Amino acid sequence: MFASVFENVRKKCPLIHNITNYVTVNDCANIVLACGASPIMADDIEEAEEITSLCGGLNINIGTLNSRTVRSMLAAGKKANELHHPAVLDPVGAGASKLRTETAKRLISEVKFHVIRGNISEIKVLASGSGTTQGVDADVADRVTEENLGEAAAFAKAFAAETGAVIAITGAIDIVADSERAFCIRNGHPMMSSITGTGCQLSAMTAAFVTANPEHPLEAAAAAVCAMGLAGETAFSRLTDMDGNSTYRNYIIDAIFRMTPEELEKGAKYEVR
């Protein structure tokens, strides 16, 4: 059903409010446009709720956060909940500083997110100390591999059950899970980690996909993860031996722009556990 999920993004052109970091914000805006949605970036408390109300969905990314923007994240998140708009959280760097860990945890406790997307370390940090996931947590290493995939999927499901959010853990193998089902996704290319912000871009695009498919957040998030990975594959196949990570960044966004719903359906590599 990924084709119809993607078609909905292109048909509905959802407007996405992004409160995000200044490192990758331009790429986030361009990938949201590439997939067929429209971005608005606005981080001031004086307009955060109003912009959230104007949009169909919200993407909160805590990279380069500060006390001014954290207030706006909380206000926008609560407003999105009030309006039943999908909200996505990207807990960039959770675990790297108390400010990031505590902000991410506070956001999760005060705002209901439809999707939380991070790497395995970030997600583990968010789950640590919480009742249901503690046991699972301890068993999952810092990388999702074929060996620990079963445990990692169980961990993602447990954390999804606890938070009520779809949990997307991205890495060499991606896991996108609600409390009952986990999509294990094998799209992508290792060179994607040589670009700043592929994760941020994916979170912004996930907000677009979920906003256009509010009845199917799990499938929408999984489709966005597959689309990003497939774009990484398509873009890699275009690289010459002179091209590096900067051209690769451009080609990934280009690949999303050119991708058809049918190509996504056909190119998506996943199993459901």
Next chain:
Amino acid sequence: MFASVFENVRKKCPLIHNITNYVTVNDCANIVLACGASPIMADDIEEAEEITSLCGGLNINIGTLNSRTVRSMLAAGKKANELHHPAVLDPVGAGASKLRTETAKRLISEVKFHVIRGNISEIKVLASGSGTTQGVDADVADRVTEENLGEAAAFAKAFAAETGAVIAITGAIDIVADSERAFCIRNGHPMMSSITGTGCQLSAMTAAFVTANPEHPLEAAAAAVCAMGLAGETAFSRLTDMDGNSTYRNYIIDAIFRMTPEELEKGAKYEVR
């Protein structure tokens, strides 16, 4: 005369102070360099007036505004007026929030702008409630088309008369007007709207063009709008069927870098009403 307008930018290399959003700021800096001018980005109140004084022109863009930067915009704008430096306003998202609408209106009431550039919705928001334009305003739809072009041009002239600024309304057809004449411009390509920040880039470049041609703000602004549209055409003609909006963004800036004054003169498509 667009050739000589553009030649002046390349000869005089004006220094442009930009207080702009963090989404498209890098592209704004690169397009200012591409056209032959030099950008400085500085948004803190402690240095805003000093940087304005050092530069030849000022570009204020209210995307991702906040209370800290609004103060700097006002201070820089007043300093530019005092020094008789050209000032350009890009009221990004006016109408989308009270903060943006009120900030844009406050800037217009406290600072004399030489050019105000926005899309038709933004410009209509700024003109609403004002005496002379209210009647015209109501007749102009949300898009400038061949059908309403006459009315839209009359609206632009009326708002130019009221503000004393050249009004640049960009879209499928662009209008650049002072109180007496309106350039109706048909350069550009629909795919330009798939890139974040072509409007922001145009405003920054307009500041460079007007600063290098202070006696002819109308022609300078019209030349910048034609240059941007022509770059969109040139860049589009280079795209392969693998390229998307990210490569297109790069090629548009490249096209400005490579454009000669003669090519601009020859490629500009406009009529004066």
Next chain:
Amino acid sequence: MFASVFENVRKKCPLIHNITNYVTVNDCANIVLACGASPIMADDIEEAEEITSLCGGLNINIGTLNSRTVRSMLAAGKKANELHHPAVLDPVGAGASKLRTETAKRLISEVKFHVIRGNISEIKVLASGSGTTQGVDADVADRVTEENLGEAAAFAKAFAAETGAVIAITGAIDIVADSERAFCIRNGHPMMSSITGTGCQLSAMTAAFVTANPEHPLEAAAAAVCAMGLAGETAFSRLTDMDGNSTYRNYIIDAIFRMTPEELEKGAKYEVR
């Protein structure tokens, strides 16, 4: 020894804390990744010291500074000193405003930097008023040329002796000096000045090189400067007559990504004075 210096970056993958401007931050992150290191951008006082502690090196860039971020720069710098982490300063726009000049001078007086990198005007501003360099200062023009290279190298050595930092002055000819030796470097291409942020990118990459080679800050900084210049040459050789400064920006980062330690060793053009 530039090959082994570069190999150390690729082997050790140092983590670099960047407090930098929002104009060129994305390019800084991508070039740090391209050379084999990892960037973290974090500018809030509540996490600055913690992020510095997590990283191996620090890069402070005062473009788009404000009172909030200046506090973080000072705190991060002092923490880096305490932990004996290499710290690099890029005094962007020193001399353009009192805020920038005073902030740069304050940073130098309160933090020990391993490398200070700027253009000749910025470095002269920092050295002005200081005892040992005042005489030399007056003799050095605003551009380093073959004619004044001897004096400029002497100036760089004197300022290095005074600050204890390696001084990197970049321009048509680059000088990288400690108190005793000056590398005079002739890599690069004039078109590099048509891109925003090649200096910022170089400073970020220098932090990576010095962090991976803490015993050899002079050689590490010189190797980074040569690598940037060589990338500018490689990237220029790829340009078609349709390509401009935006594509050039991408190709420079690509060239760093593809550059081997041996290519750097072979392509570096310098003499030691």
